[in-house]
Structure formats: C-alpha cells, structure tokens
Amino acid sequence: MVVQAEYIWLDGTSPTQQLRSKTKVLDVDRVKSLKDLPEWGFDGSSTNQAPGDKSDCALKPVSYYKDPIRGGDNVLVMCEVMLANGQPHPTNQRAALRAVAEKTAKSEPWFGIEQEYTLLDAQTERPLGWPEQGFPAPQGPYYCGVGSDKVYGRELVEAHTQACIDAGIRISGTNAEVMPSQWEFQVGPVGSLEVSDQLWVARWLLSRLGEELGIVVTIAPKPVKGDWNGTGAHTNFSTKEMRSPGGMKVIEAACGALEKAHAKHIAGYGAGNEERLTGKHETARIDQFRWGVSDRGASIRIPLATSKVGYGYLEDRRPAANMDPYVVTRLLLETVVLGADPKAVADVGTENGVDLKALAGSSTGIRRPTGGKAAY
C-alpha cells in the first residue's frame, strides 16, 4: 500500500507569503508519526526562496493531518523550509516562533484566531454573487444572514468546515460576515504552534476546495474600497494567569505592554493593513491604540464575559486577514509574556548562505535588522 502526502509550505513572495504544496507518494501503509514523513526538497528559485544556481531548499515536516479530500490514510503535511545546511530559511517564520513558544510554555498560552476571508468568482474576479455592474445593497443584512439574497458561497463554507473537522483541525465556528461574500472561521483555542500550523492548513484547504467550485479565496485586508468592511484576523489570547481568578489585572497589564509595542506589532500584522484600520468599519485607526471592554472600535477588546467574571482572555483586533500567525502569536508572546523591548525588531530567521537581496526578503512586514537592533 502507498500513502499520498501533500507537503505544504510557505514561499518567499513579498510582502505576503503564499502557500505552495506538492504530493509525495510514500511506500508505507499508514503514517503513524512524523518519523514516517521524510524530509523533501523543492526548487527554491521558483518560489523566491533561492537563486537559480543554488536552488535546492529543504522541506521539514512539522505536523500532519488526515487528508479530508483524498480520504483514506492520505495526509496533509505542514513543513518548515530549511536551507541546504539545515538552518531555517530566512522566510521560515515558524522557526522563530518555536524558540519563543518553548520559552513561554510555562504560561500555557492559548490562541484562537478568527480568519475572515472573501470569496471571488474565478471568472470575473468580482466578489461572488455581486452584480456584474454596480454594487449590492449597502451592508446591514448580510452578517450571519440566511437566504440567497444575503449570502453567497455557503456550499464552500460547509465543505470547508467539514474538511477541517475531518482533518483534525480545531475549528471552533464559522459565520457570514458584514460584507456580502465575506465569511469567517475560527481556529482554537490551542497553543501558538498548533493554532498557526492549523490556520495555514485550513487556509490551504479553503483555496483547494475553492478549485472545485470555481471560487478564488482572497485574504486581502481591503478587497473592496469604499464603504465595505475590510477583512481581519482577530487574535484571541490568554495565559494561564489570565484565565484564573484575578486574571483581569494581568489582562490590563498586557494591554499596557501592547500599547507601548503598538508600532512593532502593526509592522508584523499584515501588509496593506492601513487600508483596513481606518477607524471605521469596527476598527481602530492604525496610528492609535485603545483598549476597552466590549469595544469593537478598539485595538484590543476585552470580551464582556471576561470583564464580568474578572478573568478570561483578550482580543487583538488589529491583525489583517493576510497576517502570518507564526509572526502574530510570536509578537504577542514576546510583548506580553517575555516583556520584550517594545521598540526592538525581532530577529526573523538566519541569513547564512543565501543572498537576501536576491530573495524577496522578509515577507511579513517585519523589517529585518541590518545588524544589532533597529528601532521603528
């Protein structure tokens, strides 16, 4: 018997890394652990990850899931990209998170990410179900709506939710969003590496299932200009202390630390976020920081239930839909748990052996320090 393993990784596209995948046929009956998944390689010169004369990059499996599309014992495999010398590739943001996750494990951090996205008709590239000319009626009836005049693309949403469940992804809900053909699913609450790997695989599944229906998925932060909601990835976060009686004090202290580190976080929260964080459409302005209970116009919202009982979690509403969860969860852990220098630029990956100028460079909005620590 053989198993098909779909190896999934993030490329070097700047400023937003894109998903890539390819299939490996393994001569095994079943994948029982990561050890059954060999390292593999790919042509980095075709993904902005290597120059043509040194094109080989390595794929290191880091987590795997049942493949809900191929079924059987086939698997989806999330990978880190490594250099030929075994070091993390400069575009490998997961490696930096790994180190921080280990340092902060004692705090038992949990993350729940609300992934918003917009469906486009593959033929017209217009939002699904929108009229060929002009616009739908103004926002209002679409959020959590029902009926063919209010929601578009539910077939894909249903298929995706079941696929995530079948894969073993901790999807915790879905809803139609404020702009017609805009939707959301949530993953979590689980640890930083788990939520990030699972979110990337869930994004892969969404685009892959869209192929079957002639639907393109976009996670652009502001897919339609004007009086239409942007698309975000609210990141809900807690530590064991925050979840315990008296946790509200810890949450308030976290908000204080996040205020000081606002610029550093915004730099890593997704490209094009300035089009979304305008102060309108349930956002706070990108150049302002505000936190508040139940406040959907704030940068950080404390859910009412958390404020009422005095412990729970906070919601960082700033990340754009195209954010990299490896970066966002790392920044939250650094600022809130490790008390990192709010102005310091985090070192993202190692630079040995690759000419960074020949690459697309860091693709998540985090500027790479040219030496020592740089300030924003």
Ligand code: ADP
């Ligand atoms: P909203 O009201 O902002 O739309 P959602 O229900 O869409 O909220 O999402 C809430 C998210 O918060 C879910 O992903 C859930 O897993 C997550 N969550 C719940 N409790 C915690 C917690 N203690 N720590 C971190 N995340 C949590």
Ligand code: MN
């Ligand atoms: Mn939500």
Ligand code: MN
């Ligand atoms: Mn939402």
Ligand code: MN
């Ligand atoms: Mn939210």
